[in-house]
Amino acid sequence: MNILDIDAGNTRLKWRLQSKGNTKASGAIQNAAIKVMVTSLVESLDGIPVHFSRMSSVRSSEVIENICAKIKDAFGVTPRLPDPIAETPGLTVRNVNPHRLGCDRWLAMLGARALYPDQAVMIVDSGTALTLDVVGANGIFQGGLICPGLNTMLRSVTESTDLLVLPDVPKFERGLAFPSLQAIQNGSLSMAAALIEKEVERYSGSIRLLLCGGDARLLAECLTIPVEYYKDLVLDGLAVAIPAGEEKEE
Template identity: 30%
Template sequence: MIVAIDVGNSRLKWGVHDGRGWRVRGTLPTAEAAALADVATGWPVQARAVACNVAGQTAEDAVTAALQGRYAVCWLRASKAACGVRNAYERPETLGADRWAALIGARSRNQSDCLVVCAGTATTIDHLDAEGVFRGGLILPGLHLMRASLARNTANLPLAEGRFCAEPRSTADAITSGCLFAQCAAITSRFISLPAGAGCLLTGGAAAVIAPYLNIPHVLEENLILDGLAHFANAQIA
């Protein structure tokens, strides 16, 4: 049994995997990581806990403290290689742990060239080739950050709750459509540079918002980072 924990900038996601699938999953605001102590009382005592963190040391310490006495957490860090994935980053250890977990999750189910897109607070767009080599990727502000930056840094643009339109005729729709166009254009431009037959896996809190407007073949993967963590933990047991 594996308990997987993804500590993101905004949300903490967790799940209990029994070797066949996710028995239960949940989320917390990362700022409320201490509440994991109460949540964990419903988890199997014999489970192994594995986690990744991009929210800083304070968040990591809060998770460790919340689970102390119940689980010894194994923190996934990016490395030169793991679980069939090789890391071609100039400094492999500086790759975000969530991106590394997503790449491991992607490799466990896809043996061809693949674009791995994590759409959360930030959007990351990573190329995993058919040999399992992470070739590099992009980081851009996520949908909410794009909208928030316009509201914060301009005098007359609101934090828009508009709708997507091909030809927007209101400011709110123009902002929402512009941000979605930007996300989709970045993903598409990377995808079309990949070899024929490549796939695209899309995960993260904003994935379902982006997916309807993405005109390339893609698969929504709700638990790709958690899947990667579970795959990594099982590899350590084997």
């Protein structure tokens, strides 16, 4: 059975096609008109049938409905959507309605707990926003932080000034810089990295740091602490939240 998993975020639509636990194809599509994105997905799969689909999204209900409708038109299956709950195997969420967390955060925690069911984990998802969430070794959600992602920080500064122009391809580096624009890029990366390092420091080496999201590799390369990179952590959590049935959906 071919399973199409989708993570429709604010910047791009990530997808992967799995069969028998193995990834047959994967990719990411920059956000555009829904019809354009689904057409690109169809072209990428090049005739491979889809028997089951799951989707996570932080976008509006209207956009989610439209994506689901276009996926059904293209592949004949309607993506199933996760329903965040307070108590699920490996993860307990207290003091907040799980729906208020954002589906991607909840799923990333599920994915992390599936990887490390007996250890404390800190999950950092770096995309449009940078989210940092901690789950204790007992599986209880300890809380989190949310701040602008790297490109969001960069845009917030350049769009508020008259003389700075956002580069087509940002070059983030950790360290001091002379030109103002490079200093802004380096400052954005340094702020994100320092936040992560400071939060990990609170746990004195007793927590695993897991990075995912579009800027995860960049962050992983500049951090001065041990880190593990899992590009599909949200999709891994999606598979935990919605196990695939054996039936073929018509």
